[in-house]
Amino acid sequence: xxxxxxxxxxxxxxxxxxxxxxxxxxxxxxxxxxxxxxxxxxxxxxxxxxxxxxxxxxxxxxxxxxxxxxxxxxxxxxxxxxxxxxxxxxxxxxxxxxxxxxxxxxxxxxxxxxxxxxxxxxxxxxxxxxxxxxxxxxxxxxxxxxxxxxxxxxxxxxxxxxxxxxxxxxxxxxxxxxxxxxxxxxxxxxxxxxxxxxxxxxxxxxxxxxxxxxxxxxxxxxxxxxxxxxxxxxxxxxxxxxxxxxxxxxxxxxxxxxxxxxxxxxxxxxxxxxxxxxxxxxxxxxxxxxxxxxxxxxxxxxxxxxxxxxxxxxxxxxxxxxxxxxxxxxxxxxxxxxxxxxxxxxxxxxxxxxxxxxxxxxxxxxxxxxxxxxxxxxx
Numbered sequence: 001x002x003x004x005x006x007x008x009x010x011x012x013x014x015x016x017x018x019x020x021x022x023x024x025x026x027x028x029x030x031x032x033x034x035x036x037x038x039x040x041x042x043x044x045x046x047x048x049x050x051x052x053x054x055x056x057x058x059x060x061x062x063x064x065x066x067x068x069x070x071x072x073x074x075x076x077x078x079x080x081x082x083x084x085x086x087x088x089x090x091x092x093x094x095x096x097x098x099x100x101x102x103x104x105x106x107x108x109x110x111x112x113x114x115x116x117x118x119x120x121x122x123x124x125x126x127x128x129x130x131x132x133x134x135x136x137x138x139x140x141x142x143x144x145x146x147x148x149x150x151x152x153x154x155x156x157x158x159x160x161x162x163x164x165x166x167x168x169x170x171x172x173x174x175x176x177x178x179x180x181x182x183x184x185x186x187x188x189x190x191x192x193x194x195x196x197x198x199x200x201x202x203x204x205x206x207x208x209x210x211x212x213x214x215x216x217x218x219x220x221x222x223x224x225x226x227x228x229x230x231x232x233x234x235x236x237x238x239x240x241x242x243x244x245x246x247x248x249x250x251x252x253x254x255x256x257x258x259x260x261x262x263x264x265x266x267x268x269x270x271x272x273x274x275x276x277x278x279x280x281x282x283x284x285x286x287x288x289x290x291x292x293x294x295x296x297x298x299x300x301x302x303x304x305x306x307x308x309x310x311x312x313x314x315x316x317x318x319x320x321x322x323x324x325x326x327x328x329x330x331x332x333x334x335x336x337x338x339x340x341x342x343x344x345x346x347x348x349x350x351x352x353x354x355x356x357x358x359x360x361x362x363x364x365x366x367x368x369x370x371x372x373x374x375x376x377x378x379x
Contacts, residue, residue, distance in 0.1 A: 090154060103182035105180070110148050110182060110200075113169060123139060128169040143171075162204055167207070168194070170189045180201060183226065185234075195220040196211075197253070211258060219249070221247060222273075224238050225238065225276065232256050235252055235253075250262070274291055275291075283310075287307040289302060290303055321345055321346060325350045
């Protein structure tokens with residue numbers, strides 16, 4: 001009876017269900033463009049500079065700089081994927097740099113900032129010098145310039161900034177797009193980490209200047225993430241503090257009221273920096289990868305667990321599916337009464353919760369065994 005009573009709810013919410021994933025990869029029509037400009041973790045300042053072109057970001061055992069822009073064709077019928085190297089782009093790409101940010105807007109990749117190198121004849125106001133190699137006349141430092149790659153015309157260009165005060169040069173900051181505005185938060189320049197918020201109007205090319213905040217601000221940080229979770233809200237998570245402490249705090253910024261609100265229910269024992277984050281189909285934030293340590297002094301291994309943070313209650317459809325999935329044994333004789341489309345979703349949930357329960361049982365058994373060995377060794 002319990003299952004029959006919620007079938008009508010399933011029907012209503014399945015008709016209203018229009019879920020959309022926001023991927024970490026940028027999708028343009030039948031193509032997926034995977035980008036990231038930087039170097040592997042073993043890079044040193046006295047080695048070759050980071051890549052100048054857009055790159056497929058990866059971690060490799062040896063220090064190999066990844067170069068070139070690549071696209072992955074998703075329209076192949078036989079299920080295989082083919083990489084294609086983009087060599088015929090026009091215009092001039094940014095100077096070599098890493099830890100920059102990228103907004104995706106109107107089929108364009110819009111890059112801001114980053115740490116990298118310039119030759120003496122390339123020095124401009126958009127560059128804060130950190131160090132220099134006088135023999136080669138190469139200067140290292142931080143940028144606050146903007147570069148655009150048009151994916152339709154495959155053309156690099158620098159837009160003319162029409163007004164406003166640009167942010168201070170920086171790297172390891174976080175960015176997000178809301179509407180036609182590209183937001184950035186925090187980042188590092190020299191020995192300073194920041195907690196300022198700015199946006200660039202991606203239609204008019206006018207900077208907002210530092211946005212005044214009403215109330216409390218998040219800590220200064222770098223290597224964090226900023227994720228859009230609604231038309232007027234941004235979610236900030238993790239990073240490395242000004243005291244080189246890995247952070248596990250989460251904040252929501254309302255761009256209308258210009259207020260930050262800290263989420264107090266997030267776990268304090270799961271810090272992350274240099275991670276990735278994206279929005280799920282039920283407005284949950286999914287955080288993957290990164291490190292739990294200060295990479296500048298200690299690295300006990302990168303993380304491969306998935307953190308999921310809810311920013312609002314799940315939909316009634318999701319709650320019903322989870323309830324059936326968790327109680328599949330009790331409801332076994334009634335599950336077949338569901339319509340085919342809903343039955344397919346229920347079976348997926350049953351599979352998920354069966355696997356989750358199995359993992360939890362294995363984890364509990366492992367902890368019990370470890371505690372037993374610890375007790376024996378202590379006695």
